[in-house]
Amino acid sequence: MLPNGLILQWLAGAQQAAGTSGAQVLTLPIAFPNRCLHASVSTRLGDGGAPSRSAYFVTSVSATG
Helix, strand or coil, X not given: CCCCCCCCCCCCCCCCCCCCCCCCCCCCCCCCCCCCCCXXXXXXXXXXXXXXXXXXXXXXXXXXX
């Protein structure tokens, strides 16, 4: 939490097997006092440095993520 009250959080979800799809529910460690102002998703390099070919998106956001 920054001195002005802004809370920055991040976390990592589990990688899904190739060719599969499904939802993951991720809960942030600190609940926001009012609401989450922004949520975004990104990928990271997989094993061996190969770029991910997966697509991820945020479907809902609450005070806890």
